[in-house]
Amino acid sequence: MSPITLSHLKSYEGKWVALSDDNQRVLGAGKTAKAALQEAKSKGHSDATLMFVQPSNLLYCGFFE
Amino acid sequence: MHIPYVKEGASTDTLKVFPDVQGIYRPKVRIAVEYKGVKHKLFALIDSGADSCLFPRDIAEILDIDIRKGPSIMYTGVGGQRVPFYFHEVKIFFDQYSFKTMAGFAYAGIGTGGILGQRGFFENFAVKFDYKHLVVEIKEPGLVG
Numbered sequence: 001m002s003p004i005t006l007s008h009l010k011s012y013e014g015k016w017v018a019l020s021d022d023n024q025r026v027l028g029a030g031k032t033a034k035a036a037l038q039e040a041k042s043k044g045h046s047d048a049t050l051m052f053v054q055p056s057n058l059l060y061c062g063f064f065e
Numbered sequence: 066m067h068i069p070y071v072k073e074g075a076s077t078d079t080l081k082v083f084p085d086v087q088g089i090y091r092p093k094v095r096i097a098v099e100y101k102g103v104k105h106k107l108f109a110l111i112d113s114g115a116d117s118c119l120f121p122r123d124i125a126e127i128l129d130i131d132i133r134k135g136p137s138i139m140y141t142g143v144g145g146q147r148v149p150f151y152f153h154e155v156k157i158f159f160d161q162y163s164f165k166t167m168a169g170f171a172y173a174g175i176g177t178g179g180i181l182g183q184r185g186f187f188e189n190f191a192v193k194f195d196y197k198h199l200v201v202e203i204k205e206p207g208l209v210g
Binding site: 001003004005006007009010013016032033034047048049050051053054056057058059060061062 | 070075076078108114126142
């Protein structure tokens with residue numbers, strides 16, 4: 001089974017994106033999840049999947065905001 | 066069921082330490098979270114080190130959750146800083162399953178879009194991480210052989 005590759009999201013690092021069901025199309029993006037959803041909705045996509053695009057220069061090991 | 070890992074970008078710093086990496090592979094799955102009839106889909110990280118399911122402020126906002134109206138618990142992670150999470154009952158949908166749980170919402174970001182932890186997720190499923198094959202095997206409790 002191949003991993004889900006999200007290399008096309010590099011320009012969205014640190015932002016929220018609203019993705020299509022096949023994960024390949026960015027239907028909306030923004031600094032907040034709400035903004036990403038709103039953009040997707042404005043394009044007629046009301047059922048997009050949100051993802052926070054983690055910055056590639058920050059590896060994850062538990063939150064520490 | 067078998068769920069593939071998600072491959073995300075690796076930085077030049079990461080490549081200096083792990084020159085063989087093709088990317089950062091994380092066990093993220095598509096779920097939906099519902100609160101009082103409002104439901105949204107998102108990718109969340111399966112995190113066996115998290116004590117419960119946790120979400121950032123952004124997710125509370127789109128679910129119309131008034132974060133600070135819920136009871137709070139202090140959490141800590143790497144760095145040792147204490148962060149309050151405010152708990153609200155949500156329904157989480159995963160594949161053909163759904164379950165209610167008390168999920169914590171931070172008043173800030175948490176570094177990822179959502180965390181599926183021990184209470185809520187691991188108490189409902191048996192999870193086997195297979196990084197070698199970049200697959201997470203998820204079964205109902207008691208079915209892992």
